[in-house]
Amino acid sequence: xxxxxxxxxxxxxxxxxADPPLLNTQGVHQPYTPRLIxxxxxxxxxxxxxxxxxxxxxxxxxxxxxxxxxxxPVSDVNGLFALASEVCGDSRGPDExxxxxxxxxxxxxxxxxxxKLRLSVVSGFEVACLDALGRTLGLPVHALLGGKxxxxxxxxxYLFYRWAEHPDTGEKDDWDAALDPAGIVAxxxxxxxxxxxxxxxxxxxxxxxxxxxxxxxxxxxxxPGRPLRLDPNGAWSVPTSxxxxxxxxxxxxYLEDPASGxxxxxxxxxxxxxPLATNMCVTTVPEIAExxxxxxxxxxxxxxxxxxxxxxxRELAAVCRAFGVGLSMHSNTxxxxxxxxxxxxAATVPNLDYACDSHYPWQTEDVITARHIFRxxxxxxxxxxxxxxxxxxxxxxxxxxxxxxxxxxxxxxxxAAAMRKADPAWTTPSIPRW
Amino acid sequence: xxxxxxxxxxxxxxxxxADPPLLNTQGVHQPYTPRLIxxxxxxxxxxxxxxxxxxxxxxxxxxxxxxxxxxxPVSDVNGLFALASEVCGDSRGPDExxxxxxxxxxxxxxxxxxxKLRLSVVSGFEVACLDALGRTLGLPVHALLGGKxxxxxxxxxYLFYRWAEHPDTGEKDDWDAALDPAGIVAxxxxxxxxxxxxxxxxxxxxxxxxxxxxxxxxxxxxxPGRPLRLDPNGAWSVPTSxxxxxxxxxxxxYLEDPASGxxxxxxxxxxxxxPLATNMCVTTVPEIAExxxxxxxxxxxxxxxxxxxxxxxRELAAVCRAFGVGLSMHSNTxxxxxxxxxxxxAATVPNLDYACDSHYPWQTEDVITARHIFRxxxxxxxxxxxxxxxxxxxxxxxxxxxxxxxxxxxxxxxxAAAMRKADPAWTTPSIPRW
Numbered sequence: 095x096x097x098x099x100x101x102x103x104x105x106x107x108x109x110x111x112a113d114p115p116l117l118n119t120q121g122v123h124q125p126y127t128p129r130l131i132x133x134x135x136x137x138x139x140x141x142x143x144x145x146x147x148x149x150x151x152x153x154x155x156x157x158x159x160x161x162x163x164x165x166x167p168v169s170d171v172n173g174l175f176a177l178a179s180e181v182c183g184d185s186r187g188p189d190e191x192x193x194x195x196x197x198x199x200x201x202x203x204x205x206x207x208x209x210k211l212r213l214s215v216v217s218g219f220e221v222a223c224l225d226a227l228g229r230t231l232g233l234p235v236h237a238l239l240g241g242k243x244x245x246x247x248x249x250x251x252y253l254f255y256r257w258a259e260h261p262d263t264g265e266k267d268d269w270d271a272a273l274d275p276a277g278i279v280a281x282x283x284x285x286x287x288x289x290x291x292x293x294x295x296x297x298x299x300x301x302x303x304x305x306x307x308x309x310x311x312x313x314x315x316x317x318p319g320r321p322l323r324l325d326p327n328g329a330w331s332v333p334t335s336x337x338x339x340x341x342x343x344x345x346x347x348y349l350e351d352p353a354s355g356x357x358x359x360x361x362x363x364x365x366x367x368x369p370l371a372t373n374m375c376v377t378t379v380p381e382i383a384e385x386x387x388x389x390x391x392x393x394x395x396x397x398x399x400x401x402x403x404x405x406x407x408r409e410l411a412a413v414c415r416a417f418g419v420g421l422s423m424h425s426n427t428x429x430x431x432x433x434x435x436x437x438x439x440a441a442t443v444p445n446l447d448y449a450c451d452s453h454y455p456w457q458t459e460d461v462i463t464a465r466h467i468f469r470x471x472x473x474x475x476x477x478x479x480x481x482x483x484x485x486x487x488x489x490x491x492x493x494x495x496x497x498x499x500x501x502x503x504x505x506x507x508x509x510a511a512a513m514r515k516a517d518p519a520w521t522t523p524s525i526p527r528w
Numbered sequence: 529x530x531x532x533x534x535x536x537x538x539x540x541x542x543x544x545x546a547d548p549p550l551l552n553t554q555g556v557h558q559p560y561t562p563r564l565i566x567x568x569x570x571x572x573x574x575x576x577x578x579x580x581x582x583x584x585x586x587x588x589x590x591x592x593x594x595x596x597x598x599x600x601p602v603s604d605v606n607g608l609f610a611l612a613s614e615v616c617g618d619s620r621g622p623d624e625x626x627x628x629x630x631x632x633x634x635x636x637x638x639x640x641x642x643x644k645l646r647l648s649v650v651s652g653f654e655v656a657c658l659d660a661l662g663r664t665l666g667l668p669v670h671a672l673l674g675g676k677x678x679x680x681x682x683x684x685x686y687l688f689y690r691w692a693e694h695p696d697t698g699e700k701d702d703w704d705a706a707l708d709p710a711g712i713v714a715x716x717x718x719x720x721x722x723x724x725x726x727x728x729x730x731x732x733x734x735x736x737x738x739x740x741x742x743x744x745x746x747x748x749x750x751x752p753g754r755p756l757r758l759d760p761n762g763a764w765s766v767p768t769s770x771x772x773x774x775x776x777x778x779x780x781x782y783l784e785d786p787a788s789g790x791x792x793x794x795x796x797x798x799x800x801x802x803p804l805a806t807n808m809c810v811t812t813v814p815e816i817a818e819x820x821x822x823x824x825x826x827x828x829x830x831x832x833x834x835x836x837x838x839x840x841x842r843e844l845a846a847v848c849r850a851f852g853v854g855l856s857m858h859s860n861t862x863x864x865x866x867x868x869x870x871x872x873x874a875a876t877v878p879n880l881d882y883a884c885d886s887h888y889p890w891q892t893e894d895v896i897t898a899r900h901i902f903r904x905x906x907x908x909x910x911x912x913x914x915x916x917x918x919x920x921x922x923x924x925x926x927x928x929x930x931x932x933x934x935x936x937x938x939x940x941x942x943x944a945a946a947m948r949k950a951d952p953a954w955t956t957p958s959i960p961r962w
Contacts, residue, residue, distance in 0.1 A: 409846030
């Protein structure tokens with residue numbers, strides 16, 4: 095093995111990035127969201143970069159993994175899973191344990207388990223390793239995954255109900271509030287103008303279903319024939335889900351997580367012809383078999399942060415292909431490193447059936463030198479070595495300084511706490527909310 | 529893209545390799561079996577090698593693919609499938625078409641379709657491309673697949689009923705006939721002595737089930753506690769399959785393809801606790817969903833020649849992992865290039881649950897410079913660049929000369945035709961045979 099490929103050092107940099115006041119069924123985005131930037135440096139002097147969640151529970155898992163990596167080949171990404179299990183004190187593989195150790199029964203990413211957290215941490219390291227490997231070899235990451243099968247990847251406009259400014263800090267960007275159908279359509283028009291998106295996803299579960307139905311109807315009128323999606327994050331009962339599906343059947347490309355969990359999703363699925371998508375009830379390997387066998391979902395929104403990286407994302411795509419389940423991509427708040435990783439892996443998957451989600455257009459800050467630019471709603475697939483993006487150390491230092499200076503209030507993303515700044519009586523709604 | 533990685537030339541060399549008179553339910557191996565050696569040469573002057581089936585129907589598909597490759601990056605293996613479909617005149621992807629174009633309803637590899645043939649051809653090209661890529665980059669193939677998770681791969685002893693010599697030509701190797709339990713045990717003892725194997729698979733479907741049960745019983749007595757398998761290639765009815773499973777339940781690790789097709793396998797599976805393995809009813813992606821959903825098989829024997837290469841083999845492993853189905857590896861007659869490829873991909877798969885099959889110990893000829901050596905039934909995973917094997921051009925020339933000089937009789941593998949040399953009245957048995 096080429097010693098230049100051995101890992102010499104791993105640097106972890108937690109940061110806080112500005113986030114607009116986007117609303118969802120649990121609350122509102124905080125003014126700042128934590129992310130973790132992973133740098134893997136080889137003995138050959140090459141640095142690869144990755145990005146993942148940055149809350150404390152992720153940092154606690156990332157630190158021992160970072161300490162365990164030096165001396166290992168940067169090409170050895172399959173071995174990261176057993177290593178992560180090992181250094182976190184559990185010798186079983188992550189897949190076997192995903193039903194164990196539930197640490198958090200809420201959250202927009204479904205039930206959180208220790209294994210899901212660990213896979214998300216591994217994803218940041220895997221991407222950094224692949225970036226370093228690609229840079230060393232002079233190959234784009236997609237070539238390390240068998241090569242691209244498309245030259246560009248389509249993304250959708252990710253529409254949110256939102257306020258114009260954060261309630262506590264008053265911080266604002268240059269977007270207006272969007273709290274009704276007209277506001278959502280205006281937001282969509284700007285997304286089309288700025289980025290050329292031609293499909294639209296509305297984050298729902300914020301207002302009563304009738305209002306969200308009206309917003310989707312308004313989008314359908316403003317953009318006739320364009321693919322539309324609605325995602326209430328599991329906030330609805332089965333009857334509500336079926337009613338919304340029925341009312342929007344003629345315009346929805348798919349309905350995302352109307353109800354919560356495989357059991358209820360299967361009930362909804364049995365009662366509608368609208369395809370159901372999920373990034374909540376199928377987020378780990380052990381959840382696949384039941385959901386697919388029961389035809390609970392027709393589209394899986396993959397997310398390399400959830401599934402443990404780019405190789406695992408390709409494997410998920412293969413499982414979907416085998417079972418005739420559609421594939422798209424999910425997104426939480428993320429920066430340009432993860433968008434580059436999403437685009438690289440998306441380029442290699444034959445069965446990418448829908449435009450991918452991305453929060454990226456909402457992010458005014460980044461840690462890379464040149465922002466990604468959507469053209470006609472698409473990103474070109476970079477053929478430059480690695481991910482094709484460069485870390486901007488000055489920007490990174492500024493965002494890390496913000497994390498260091500924070501009193502802890504923003505270091506954990508908590509949409510309910512953020513909502514309480516506007517509504518002190520707010521608590522995380524129990525589901526079904528409607 | 530590094531122009532040194534562009535494909536400059538592809539060489540196809542059909543060969544005939546010596547094969548012993550091994551018996552199966554369709555007949556007997558011919559004195560010679562066709563294989564195809566694929567060489568992919570890059571502009572950088574690096575040559576990668578692959579190996580696949582060599583019958584005329586494979587050569588007919590390989591030639592246009594070989595002509596289409598120059599100018600493409602050797603790293604672009606994901607693109608081989610669409611290219612193969614395209615140059616063979618069909619624009620649909622291979623997975624979508626696997627139920628179409630059935631060209632042959634028999635054979636030991638289950639129903640043969642045009643798509644299965646094409647995937648087998650692609651596999652030889654994919655392996656050659658990965659070998660060339662690895663050699664260029666100085667990386668073993670396993671590192672191109674995300675890295676090994678084990679340092680050696682276990683193989684099983686592949687026991688056959690056999691004659692001492694071929695009936696027509698009288699050609700023989702240094703093995704005795706094995707036509708009864710004592711002969712099988714003697715064969716197993718030599719495999720243990722020569723290679724250190726500690727698990728055993730008997731190719732069945734040759735004699736009446738009672739005799740094969742007796743052979744497995746004799747193995748169990750000779751090698752107490754060792755994993756044993758029996759594979760009649762779908763020759764049995766459901767009642768016969770259940771009877772054999774019942775009689776051998778205490779010693780079988782698994783029973784391989786007792787009955788033919790998913791429908792009958794599901795019936796057998798429902799009636800026995802002995803795990804069922806297959807390399808006949810699950811050999812393509814479209815066959816997975818029904819077989820897994822019905823619990824028709826508990827172990828899939830992957831074969832990179834069937835599934836379209838090493839990336840696809842890893843994807844199959846992921847599907848098995850998601851559905852709790854075991855994984856091992858199947859083998860037809862093959863040489864050292866394919867054994868190297870099997871070992872490289874097997875090293876990367878976390879859920880390799882059983883010792884892999886290989887015909888390799890039966891092959892006295894090869895096209896590589898140094899034969900693989902099993903130690904304690906295992907092969908070390910090479911960390912040398914590419915597959916870690918070197919083509920011996922003199923040996924290749926000799927075996928190609930044999931192919932050129934053949935009058936056509938051996939260029940198509942036909943076990944029934946070979947059997948007619950001994951038994952002129954032999955026809956391929958209809959199934960269930962017993």
